[in-house]
Amino acid sequence: MPLLDLFFPGLGPAWALLGPFLLAGQASIVRRFASVACFCCSGMSKIEVPYADEAYDMLIFWVCSQPFAQSARTSLARIDLKSFAASGSHAEKKSLHYSPCNGRSYFWYKHRLFVFHRQRTQGEFGTTREEASISYFGRNPAVLRELLNDCQRYYLKSVENKTTVFEHQGDRWKASKSIAKREMSTVIINKKLKEMTWYTRRGLPYQRGYLLYGPPGTGKSSLCLSIAGHFDLDVYVLTMSGLDDHSLKSLFAELPQHCIVLLEDVDATAVHRKPGDASQSVSQNDPANRKVSLSTLLNVLDGLASSEGRLLIMTTNHIERLDPALIRPSRVDMKVELYLADEDMINQLFYFVYNPPSKTNIRDDKSETALLQPGEEGALEDCELLHLGQVFVAKVPKLEFSPAEILSFLLANKHSPHHAIANVAAWMETLREERTKLTRTTSWALDDDDH
Numbered sequence: 001m002p003l004l005d006l007f008f009p010g011l012g013p014a015w016a017l018l019g020p021f022l023l024a025g026q027a028s029i030v031r032r033f034a035s036v037a038c039f040c041c042s043g044m045s046k047i048e049v050p051y052a053d054e055a056y057d058m059l060i061f062w063v064c065s066q067p068f069a070q071s072a073r074t075s076l077a078r079i080d081l082k083s084f085a086a087s088g089s090h091a092e093k094k095s096l097h098y099s100p101c102n103g104r105s106y107f108w109y110k111h112r113l114f115v116f117h118r119q120r121t122q123g124e125f126g127t128t129r130e131e132a133s134i135s136y137f138g139r140n141p142a143v144l145r146e147l148l149n150d151c152q153r154y155y156l157k158s159v160e161n162k163t164t165v166f167e168h169q170g171d172r173w174k175a176s177k178s179i180a181k182r183e184m185s186t187v188i189i190n191k192k193l194k195e196m197t198w199y200t201r202r203g204l205p206y207q208r209g210y211l212l213y214g215p216p217g218t219g220k221s222s223l224c225l226s227i228a229g230h231f232d233l234d235v236y237v238l239t240m241s242g243l244d245d246h247s248l249k250s251l252f253a254e255l256p257q258h259c260i261v262l263l264e265d266v267d268a269t270a271v272h273r274k275p276g277d278a279s280q281s282v283s284q285n286d287p288a289n290r291k292v293s294l295s296t297l298l299n300v301l302d303g304l305a306s307s308e309g310r311l312l313i314m315t316t317n318h319i320e321r322l323d324p325a326l327i328r329p330s331r332v333d334m335k336v337e338l339y340l341a342d343e344d345m346i347n348q349l350f351y352f353v354y355n356p357p358s359k360t361n362i363r364d365d366k367s368e369t370a371l372l373q374p375g376e377e378g379a380l381e382d383c384e385l386l387h388l389g390q391v392f393v394a395k396v397p398k399l400e401f402s403p404a405e406i407l408s409f410l411l412a413n414k415h416s417p418h419h420a421i422a423n424v425a426a427w428m429e430t431l432r433e434e435r436t437k438l439t440r441t442t443s444w445a446l447d448d449d450d451h
């Protein structure tokens with residue numbers, strides 16, 4: 001069809017219209033004739049779908065599943081992130097999807113002829129701009145809306161029981177991944193915190209601003225995702241580097257009515273105290289030099305606090321480095337400390353990994369494979385597991401290792417709790433040595449800075 005267009009402009013669409021007449025059976029010829037007649041008499045309708053809107057993802061996701069997408073001469077290949085959590089085999093987890101790009105594709109849907117158009121162009125600073133539209137040979141816009149409603153239903157089915165994570169590209173939000181909803185019970189926390197989340201689970205909390213703080217790998221991001229899964233909210237992850245006041249305001253203005261805004265590593269954010277503080281000597285055109293002023297950040301956070309249905313969750317490893325204004329009570333209603341693993345948490349982590357899936361239905365985040373199967377070496381009777389858990393807990397000092405560290409060690413030994421017990425002392429030694437080396441390297445670097 002593109003070749004026809006090249007030599008005989010306009011013949012491509014004509015072929016799209018007439019080709020099926022020549023190729024299809026007589027019954028459909030009549031219906032298609034009606035569509036063409038409609039086009040000739042009444043012209044076209046069109047809906048444009050902006051790239052930054054989730055409607056774009058809905059349309060493209062549907063287009064990828066259609067036969068016409070497979071025959072497009074120019075297409076865009078992407079990993080389908082929605083299939084990631086649900087599938088079994090490794091190849092399926094990162095399945096490739098193709099959608100038509102830089103041109104028009106003609107297709108029949110529910111006996112009507114449509115045109116899908118998508119164009120990618122080069123924007124500022126090496127960014128890529130994309131736009132798409134869907135047109136139909138007829139005047140009734142309801143037909144196009146019906147098609148988009150079908151795309152929406154198809155998309156929503158694919159994200160059922162998933163949490164969609166949005167990140168920003170410049171001053172636009174874009175869905176970056178959809179992950180299986182995380183149960184609150186799969187985040188191992190100490191007893192005090194468990195009581196707090198029990199209240200949270202009973203309904204959307206009255207408090208809207210949370211600060212989760214504690215050492216790396218204690219489950220701050222995981223807790224945020226599990227709260228999102230529990231309340232069926234999507235997560236909008238805000239990274240301050242590369243933003244300026246204007247883009248920060250636009251991003252907050254674009255937030256949906258119900259969502260979680262996650263401000264990760266808020267101590268590391270690129271914020272300066274007053275508007276105009278950002279160095280004038282560096283180019284503000286370069287995203288790396290852009291900064292947000294503290295006053296603008298506080299303003300947008302206050303706006304968020306006063307809006308129903310949006311939760312703000314900030315995380316940090318260093319609460320002592322935060323500006324007090326950022327976490328004063330009206331902005332942050334609740335400060336939650338996450339700890340390195342105590343005895344109870346080490347025990348829970350052990351159970352988390354070695355309890356058979358029929359009892360806990362817990363999966364290994366990383367490999368997506370079920371943990372111990374009943375009948376495997378590790379699928380043990382409760383009393384034996386209890387005993388092994390106690391042995392393991394006795395070997396691991398409390399409040400020295402993070403849940404992430406212990407979990408990754410246990411998962412490396414997931415097929416045998418006996419191996420885990422036998423190897424844990426050597427593993428702890430290696431980890432301690434690595435930490436000492438890291439501390440030495442860091443202090444040398446600091447010494448160098450002093451000179």
Ligand SMILES: Nc1ncnc2c1ncn2[C@@H]1O[C@H](COP(=O)(O)OP(=O)(O)OP(=O)(O)O)[C@@H](O)[C@H]1O
Nearest residue numbers: 186187188189215216217218219220221222403404
């Ligand atoms: N308390 C926990 N319970 C269960 N899994 C945990 C817990 N803490 C960490 N993990 C696991 O360790 C990994 C890292 O955890 P996560 O990113 O939530 O930690 P974090 O506190 O946000 O770390 P950082 O401060 O480095 O961002 C994840 O795969 C998560 O499943």
